[in-house]
Amino acid sequence: MNANRFKALVLRTGGTNCDLETKVALEELGVKTEIVHMNSVEKKNLLEYHLIVFPGGFSYGDYVRAGAVWGKRVLAKLRLELEKFIEEGRLILGICNGFQVLVEAGMLPGNGAGETPSIALANNSSAKYECRWVWLRVENDETPFTMTMRKGEVLRIPVGHAEGRFLTRSEEDLEELKRNGQVVFRYVLPNGDDANGLYPFNPNGSMYDVAGICNKKGKVMGMMPHPERAFFGWQLPEWDRRPPEKGDGRKIFESIVKYLHDSNGL
């Protein structure tokens, strides 16, 4: 599959720190990837890109609420362009801090930018930073980010965050997300069974063990775990004797490429 004609934009700002490895993952699959600072993003035409990634980090120090400052800055600078981008069904992926940004900018779980956040990624219930490998179950295999996987498939990907506890305002809100197929990944036990909040399998106390969600169209996705840290086999926490070829995080990027290929870029 030739992915050379696809272009990805990885945004960064002060405190972003996972942009490089995200670029490595995309380029490994042939996607042309540019890392652009928020300060020079005006010089870019977003609609030239097929994918925008908000990578992990501690944007602006996350001193207010994780992702809040960058989220508002994104709206102030890019709102109209992003709305167009989303409307055209182009892909946006937020990883960890990037997920928090998408929530704070109202792009998740909503369908456009600018809405008030209706969900939160709150402090972990363990009250500390958690760096550990978790098991994720694919709940929706029809999004561009999961189309190469099977529903129920279990992925191994690490998390690293202090604020990842997924919360909705009400049970009804959660039910709606479920109904819409917006829950993409859930934390599960190693055998794939529900974690039911059990620590450390659900590392942060997320409602309904939610690890990643998408918008209604499935084209904007945010997830707390870091697929770029589980891209190569040698990144895995345990090998038998020699590392496996690939990590599970790679599947998410492969799925993006397949989607772009199948849909001819859109």
Place this chain on the structure above:
Amino acid sequence: MRKLYDDLEVYVIDLSSANDNELLEISREMGLNISLDRMKYLKQYFSNRPPTDVELEMIAQTWSEHCFHNVFKGDVVTDDGRIITNILKTFIVRATRELNKEWCISVFEDNAGIIDFEKGYAIAAKVETHNHPSAVEPFGGAATGVGGVIRDILGVWGEPIALTDVLCFGPLDTKYEDLPSGVKHPRYVYSGVVAGIGSYGNNMGIPTVSGAIFFDKGYTGNVVVYCGCIGILPRELYVRNTGEGDFAVLAGGRTGRDGIHGVTFASVGLTEEAEEFRSAVQIPNPIVEEKLRRAILRIRDEKLASGITDLGGGGLSSAAGETAYRSGLGIDVDLDKVPLKVPDMAPWEIWVSESQERMFLSVPEKNLERVLEIFQEEEVEASIVGRFVGSGRVRVFSKRRVVCNLDLKFLFNPPKVTRRAKIPEFTRVEVNLEEPKDLGEEILKLLSDPNIRSKEDVVRTYDHEVRGCTVVKPIYGDEAGPSDASVIKPLKDSWMGVVISCGINPFYPDPYWMAANSIEEAIRNNTAVGGRRIALLDNFVWGNPENEENMGKLLRAVEACYDFSKALDAPFISGKDSLYNESPLGPVKPTLLITGVGIIPDIRMVITPNLKKEDNPIYVIGLTREELRGSAYLRLKGVDSGEVPRVNKNLSKKIIDTLVKAIDEQLVLSCHDISEGGLGVAAAEMVVATRGLGIEFDISKIPSETRRNDYVLFSESASRFLVEVDGNKSRRFEELFFGMPFNRIGKVVRDVGLRIVDSKSKICELNSSDIKKAWRGY
């Protein structure tokens, strides 16, 4: 003391008429911590004109123990009649020079040691201490320790890729009533330090991959915080040629009143009044440093600057003075150009402030505009604060008037310090201890000892995966077992890995063997995962060197550094000493951290501690002797006698080289270094890392000079490994080790965690879940 100019907060201090008491009073009043001898030297030097406060402050910073390392560079007179000049050069640097490795690019000269890697890249490494600040303000002290060592790597144009930290605290269950006034509770210090370390590394996106935590009464008054950083840089971009006419650019955080007198504060003991020095501790802001890093690396890649250094101890005064001096130049600095946090700072405060997240660059005129543009794009404040000149002097201006004008040669050649050393002697006391009946019980007790048990609860609060380059993590696998060393794969297009390990044995009372064991342990840990070509870093944390006994112990430890660096073919590339670790509870436990930085040609070949296959043979390599003094076992029993482990130079080298060979021939499937807690604990730790398999071994087969079972299991003799060998390749393995002490002692089994037998009779049997529960706590 009178004002130099009416409208400037600059004073001149008349030394010429001061008597000895007054000289000392001046030193104390101004917080200079300059000794009487040196004050008298200054009095003479400044007989023509009185110095300004800016000048005296600069001298005090430059000459402080923290910045100048007077003790390591001075004379030592021993009680057995020797006079040794410059123990740093005589022992540590000499080993490196004699080993003369072509892969050592820059050692003991710059902010960090630099060694060759591959594909035109080099590795930079540095370890620092931040003890005093962490004792006063644990979170800020530890965080700025991390921030400082990261800047040391940036200060050699390195991109930081990994952090290490080794921490020593008082026992967490210390009673409040046992703490004298001015000493904070270990639990308060512990939580602050751990949070500070995690916060800085996580925020900057640099993985914290390696470390250790110790608890002992000897650290209750003096917490020890070692922060290390490893970086990578293209060799050709290591630039250090500041020229006359280049501009001095100060970039990063603003300069404030935080961190004033940090180094002079760190160069005396902590007292009850330490709280008053809270202002000597800087305030951390990792995001500023994150931006600074981006900008610095861009400037490096575009080859725009001629030199760089970080602002650490002594602040701008040290950075400017050192850069000018090492370039054979002089410098003019304008303090009005320094961006300030508060407007009303006196010139001397601006000059010596140690505010964090600042870097100092020398930039040729033609590149100045581009450099400032990059800083602006990365949202980093930068300003031109001075210019390098040919004068050989440092001149500082405030409101267009000179407030400091010093000869750099004078400044960087302070009068030598002489210390007296009393060489410690140790007499052997027989161990008097009844052999316990249930050795399995002893193993479990040792596994849950605070100094041995898993530190997972702390390690998981540090991001060790960010950057996506961590191959062997600080906690191994899903069973969360111990790792001997961490491995990083820094380059996308190369399989070569960097192996990071540490060795530290503060519990061995004899400083010579303490140092020898620490060096060997750092190398052993590195070797156990497949590392080789190991470079060492030394970090001494000691009590007041003016005390002859402290000095004697220090000298013995430094002597061992030469002996074992040389014998084990591992050069020192960088180091740092922190002396004057004194508190109302007395001196710190003398502590030497050795950090090992090795390489592995292909990270896919790393060896991990988890057992691989049932029935594979288990070997012990090395000789067990009755060496239990300071061991975890005797400490548990409250006994302090016997002998500390001694390292046999020749045997050690042979064993380590042979193990590397065995690993390269793919004979070794899993390996664990035998150290704290001895063979019994090492075997149990391998079981922790493993799912569904265990070890059975025969204690009578262990090559040992003692036959008492508890001593065999818990002695901490050096140069030993526990190895699982591929069952089909054991003959070749035995061939390789022929002539060295080793033996096949057992095998990997499926039915039990750990079974120890003596010939035929069973000694103990532990199941995996009990072993894991003891070590991990769950």
